[in-house]
Amino acid sequence: MSVELYKCCPGICPLCHPFLVTIILGLRIVTMSSGITPIILDVDGDVRLCIPGKRNEEASSDQKDNSGAGSVGSSDGGTEVELVVSSKVLCVVSPVFKAMLKGYFKEATELSKMTALSQQYTLKLHEDDPEAATIMFALFHHEHDHIPSAPSTRCLEELAFFCDKYQCTHVMKHCGTNWLRDPKYNRSKHNLKRWDVEIVRLCRCLVFSYVFDLAEDFTRFAWSILLSHKGPICGPDTAAKLLIDHPLLRHEIARRLDAKRFELCQIYHAALMNPMTRDWKSLSGGCVRAGKAVGDYLKWLRHLEILEHDLEFSSHSFWHLLDKPLSGSDTPISTEHYPCVIYGCPCRSDIKTPNNLDLRTPLRAAIHRIQFHEPDVLCLDCIKTNERSTMDETCRIMHSFKGRALSDTKVLGR
Incomplete structure (x- = not known):
């Protein structure tokens, strides 16, 4: 020897x-x-997994904050790890591993030979992410010391790739639901200065919730993307490119989300222009009362920086459009503040109209209507069943669509 x-x-x-x-x-x-200390997930494990990592993967755009004990892998997925696991466990949780290790593939033949010699079989997984793979194999073996409490969004996306590849999404569903409740993934409103980076984070969370069939989280992250994105989601300057060509998502998701944003833009724009398009009775009598009030309203819009001729509000996010008009002074903008000396002027009938008591009322009312559109933004069940779940009333999220295409849906609240 x-x-x-x-x-x-x-x-x-x-x-x-x-x-x-x-x-x-x-x-x-x-x-x-290789000099790497293996992570023992099963002391009697018969398979030694070597995961070299993706050396050519681009650096992650967000900082990792893995607070779970024993978490491994680098933020760019390039650190090699070795895991000692049980082939029986892998075959139980994944039909892909079952076919690979118990079927007629080369890996099954080599595993049986090594098992007969009481030796561990070494299996290399070149295409998998080390961190995501470690989390999943630890979850397979109930070794929770190696599962972080809140992985990075890059890791969430890699977990989606891993579970889709090995057909084991059912294992991650409960753990994934708990992860997405963490405040770390729900801070978009407070990160507007880095909105482009935030959109990438939200898109990764959306991919994760789509793959693991988390309907409530899917709708919530879709709504956050809609509110955080500046301009059209499918436009040339979009920050949500991840949604448009992602291999795990249906291509219509980005289109539907963009159509929903445009629908809300129409509601907002109509309310914004309401004082200028209103039929003022006093204008026909030579009274300038309404003109002065509308002038004050335009000054207020300019001060808020939301007076746009662009119907798509390309330079604004909806967080900005929804927050600004509700802040500031409560002093109403009204024709009532300006005296009229014309005898019998019809402006008195204008003042009696409720919306004329404050010209900001239509816009603020539209904002409140828009805020109730979150359940209608995207329904995961409708997307996966081609609207059949709406007709059967089996959607897990209650919403207003009744089996109609989004482009045909009328503006709600009118």
């Missing part, structure tokens, strides 16, 4: 380095240790 050892590994003494070289005579399989 020593002769075979020196032939295969010259210069290495098997007595001094018993764990560095393993020679199986007859099969002549040589396994060189």
Whole structure:
């Protein structure tokens, strides 16, 4: 045996380095240790997984904040890890691993040979992310010390790829639901200065909730993307490119979200222009009362920086459009503040109109209507069943669509 050892590994003494070289005579399989301390997920494990990581993966755009004990892997997915796992567990949780390790593939043949020799079988997973794979295999083996409390959004996306590839989304569903409740993933309103980075984070969370069939979280993150994005979601300057061509998502999701944003823009724009398009009776009598009030209203809009001729509000996010008009002074903008000296002027009938008591009322009312549109933004069940769940009334999220295409849906609240 020593002769075979020196032939295969010259210069290495098997007595001094018993764990560095393993020679199986007859099969002549040589396994060189990479110097990486393996993570033991099963003390009796018969498979040693080597996950080199993706060396050419671009750096993550967000900082990791893994607070769970024993979390491994780097933020760019390039650190190699080794895991000792049980092939029986893998076959139970994943039909892909079952076919690979118990079927007629090369891996199954090699595993049976190594098992007969009471040796661990080394399996390399070149295409998988080390951090995501470690979390999943730890979850398979109920080793919760290696599961972080709040992974990065990049890791969430990699987990979606992993579980979709190995068909084990059911294992992650409960854990994923708890993760997405963390405030870390729900801070978009307070991160408007880095809105482009925030959109990428929200898109990754949307992918995660879509793959793991988390209907409530899917709607919530879709709504956050709609509110945080500046301009059209499917436009040339979109920050949500991840949604448009993501391999795990249906391509219509970005289009539906963009159509919903445009619908809300129409509601907002109509309310914004209401004082200027209203039929003022006093204008026909030479009274300037209404003109002065509308002038004050336009000054208020300019002060808020929301007076736009662009119907799509390309330079604004809805967070800005919804928050600004509700803040500031409560002093009403009304024709009542300006005296009229024309005898019998019809402006008196204008003042009696409720909306004329404050010209900001239509816009603020529209804002309150828009805020109730969250359940209607996107329904995961409708998307996956092509609206059939709405007709059958089986949607997990209650919303207003009655089996109609989004582009045909009339403006709500009118």
